[in-house]
Amino acid sequence: MSNHLSGPVEDVTGQSGYPAGHPPRMGFFTDTSVCIGCKACEVACKEWNLVPESGMDLLGSSYDNTGALGADTWRHVAFVEQVRPRESAPVDLGMPAVGRPGGQEAADADRDVTWLMASDVCKHCTHAACLDVCPTGSLFRTEFGTVVVQEDICNGCGYCVPACPYGVIDIRAGDGRAWKCTLCYDRLRGGLEPACAKACPTDSIQFGPWDELRGRAQQRVDHLRASGVPRARLYGADPDDGVGGDGAFFLLLDEPEVYGLPPDPVVTTRDLPAMWRAAGVAAATAAAVMVAAFLGGRR
Amino acid sequence: MVPEAKFGSYYGRPVLKPPTWKTPDVPVYMFLGGMAGAAASMGVLAELTGRPALARVGRFAAAGGAAGGTVFLIHDLGRPARFLNMLRTFKPTSPLSVGSWILAGFGTLTGAAAATEVTGWLTGAGRLARYGAAVLGPAMMTYTAVLFADTAVPAWHEAHRQLPFTFAGSALGSGAGVGLIATPPSQAGPARVMAVAGTAMELVAERRMETRLGLAGEPYQRGRAGRLMRAGRALTAAGALAAAVSGRSRAVSVAAGLGLLAGSLVTRWGVFEAGRQSATDPRYTVVPQRERHAAR
Numbered sequence: 001m002s003n004h005l006s007g008p009v010e011d012v013t014g015q016s017g018y019p020a021g022h023p024p025r026m027g028f029f030t031d032t033s034v035c036i037g038c039k040a041c042e043v044a045c046k047e048w049n050l051v052p053e054s055g056m057d058l059l060g061s062s063y064d065n066t067g068a069l070g071a072d073t074w075r076h077v078a079f080v081e082q083v084r085p086r087e088s089a090p091v092d093l094g095m096p097a098v099g100r101p102g103g104q105e106a107a108d109a110d111r112d113v114t115w116l117m118a119s120d121v122c123k124h125c126t127h128a129a130c131l132d133v134c135p136t137g138s139l140f141r142t143e144f145g146t147v148v149v150q151e152d153i154c155n156g157c158g159y160c161v162p163a164c165p166y167g168v169i170d171i172r173a174g175d176g177r178a179w180k181c182t183l184c185y186d187r188l189r190g191g192l193e194p195a196c197a198k199a200c201p202t203d204s205i206q207f208g209p210w211d212e213l214r215g216r217a218q219q220r221v222d223h224l225r226a227s228g229v230p231r232a233r234l235y236g237a238d239p240d241d242g243v244g245g246d247g248a249f250f251l252l253l254d255e256p257e258v259y260g261l262p263p264d265p266v267v268t269t270r271d272l273p274a275m276w277r278a279a280g281v282a283a284a285t286a287a288a289v290m291v292a293a294f295l296g297g298r299r
Numbered sequence: 300m301v302p303e304a305k306f307g308s309y310y311g312r313p314v315l316k317p318p319t320w321k322t323p324d325v326p327v328y329m330f331l332g333g334m335a336g337a338a339a340s341m342g343v344l345a346e347l348t349g350r351p352a353l354a355r356v357g358r359f360a361a362a363g364g365a366a367g368g369t370v371f372l373i374h375d376l377g378r379p380a381r382f383l384n385m386l387r388t389f390k391p392t393s394p395l396s397v398g399s400w401i402l403a404g405f406g407t408l409t410g411a412a413a414a415t416e417v418t419g420w421l422t423g424a425g426r427l428a429r430y431g432a433a434v435l436g437p438a439m440m441t442y443t444a445v446l447f448a449d450t451a452v453p454a455w456h457e458a459h460r461q462l463p464f465t466f467a468g469s470a471l472g473s474g475a476g477v478g479l480i481a482t483p484p485s486q487a488g489p490a491r492v493m494a495v496a497g498t499a500m501e502l503v504a505e506r507r508m509e510t511r512l513g514l515a516g517e518p519y520q521r522g523r524a525g526r527l528m529r530a531g532r533a534l535t536a537a538g539a540l541a542a543a544v545s546g547r548s549r550a551v552s553v554a555a556g557l558g559l560l561a562g563s564l565v566t567r568w569g570v571f572e573a574g575r576q577s578a579t580d581p582r583y584t585v586v587p588q589r590e591r592h593a594a595r
């Protein structure tokens with residue numbers, strides 16, 4: 001497989017130069033249909049990776065006071081409140097009824113307030129723009145097929161920041177270097193699963209070999225669709241998408257943009273040959289203009 | 300204008316992270332690099348066609364621009380002390396890596412050329428250095444366009460076919476501008492031609508950016524970016540016009556040169572700002588991607 005800039009890749013780790021016998025590609029499957037919004041992943045990530053606090057703000061966006069992924073937020077739980085037509089009658093679980101807190105009912109009886117919760121993370125793209133554009137080699141592909149920043153190499157040029165099609169990586173204020181999820185590279189090397197997956201009480205965050213996870217995700221989405229959740233869909237699991245598939249992919253219950261995810265991301269370096277071609281033509285034109293100006297121009 | 304489209308977003312928050320690059324550092328670095336590239340080529344062509352004053356101006360503007368641009372580039376880094384990490388490796392997939400090597404080569408050659416000229420030592424090597432820099436000049440004029448285009452920023456990425464022409468035209472204008480300011484009009488004829496041709500190239504490319512990119516072309520016409528782009532265009536066009544009619548007048552030549560230099564800087568600033576605007580508003584990310592997705 002020689003899809004170096006875009007397209008599906010059989011063995012992304014091998015393509016990066018690791019010899020045969022390297023570990024399988026590892027990833028996350030985040031099944032948002034069972035996310036309960038507890039934010040244990042956010043906390044576990046910060047604790048394990050010693051990520052600095054990212055401020056205590058009330059953002060006015062449901063229970064989300066984290067906001068977005070960034071240099072100091074490597075897992076982010078999104079909360080989406082929607083009022084939609086009632087799809088099915090609520091099931092009586094035979095639990096003691098306490099009633100819902102006020103203000104969470106829809107105004108009319110045939111509509112429901114629904115909550116979508118989703119834990120977002122770096123996608124560890126097959127074609128990672130952050131890694132492609134990094135001029136120092138600080139961003140690299142690990143033996144697990146994940147994408148990690150070496151903080152002792154990063155010189156803070158910031159190129160990875162606007163290159164990422166998901167808005168994941170960012171420069172840490174006061175530090176000057178780029179930071180993002182490492183998929184707990186240190187834990188993986190020690191044979192442990194990443195902190196967020198370990199802490200997730202509902203197995204919404206599943207960690208494992210990429211191939212296996214994709215099979216599991218397909219089963220889950222088929223099951224949900226068959227049992228009356230037509231809005232269930234996989235996001236980032238398709239190796240034919242614009243980034244060659246994500247190492248960390250998702251099961252979503254609505255359009256990606258509702259969760260703040262781009263609907264059809266493409267790795268920018270896919271078009272790099274076209275960019276250099278255009279630059280070459282422009283440079284040649286400029287050179288021709290100058291030569292003509294001197295040879296043909298009046299004094 | 301593209302009609303406002305309805306689109307989904309997460310509390311209206313950006314999907315992308317806007318560039319963390321600083322102003323004025325990055326626009327100035329791009330402006331100086333482009334100017335230096337044009338000046339280096341202009342200087343050698345002047346030397347070969349018997350225009351010693353213009354040749355001298357070109358040499359020193361090239362060395363000064365390269366040195367100044369490098370300072371601004373380093374200052375923009377989050378860890379300036381680690382600048383040399385850029386030169387530990389060569390990565391063809393990173394326009395900043397390729398660009399750093401172009402800049403390092405160009406800066407060394409123009410610096411050496413200027414040094415031999417000032418000291419009078421090793422004049423043969425100085426000439427070779429000048430010629431080398433002149434060959435790298437057109438690369439200096441355009442690589443920064445690839446630097447911007449190779450991002451997820453909609454206004455930059457979608458303009459990847461036009462931006463190199465905008466920047467090349469802008470660089471021709473600014474290189475010519477230095478020639479017009481610092482050379483007697485009798486030797487500045489080719490600079491006047493460069494000014495007019497460069498401006499035409501830039502204006503055509505900018506027009507295409509506004510009309511051919513769909514929604515991604517909109518930031519170039521709106522808000523702060525729109526104002527900067529219009530100001531840049533006005534300054535550049537005025538400069539080129541003045542250059543065309545300057546004839547033997549030194550005063551008009553100087554005014555033309557100043558207009559061209561200011562226009563080039565303001566245009567880079569406008570392009571930078573348009574990218575920032577397009578990354579900050581989720582509409583520019585979501586709407587075109589949604590359309591692309593639906594078309595499949």
Ligand code: SF4
Pocket residue numbers: 122123124125127128129130131147163164165166167168169180
């Ligand atoms: S999601 Fe962004 S930061 Fe993560 S690997 Fe892909 S490009 Fe890099």
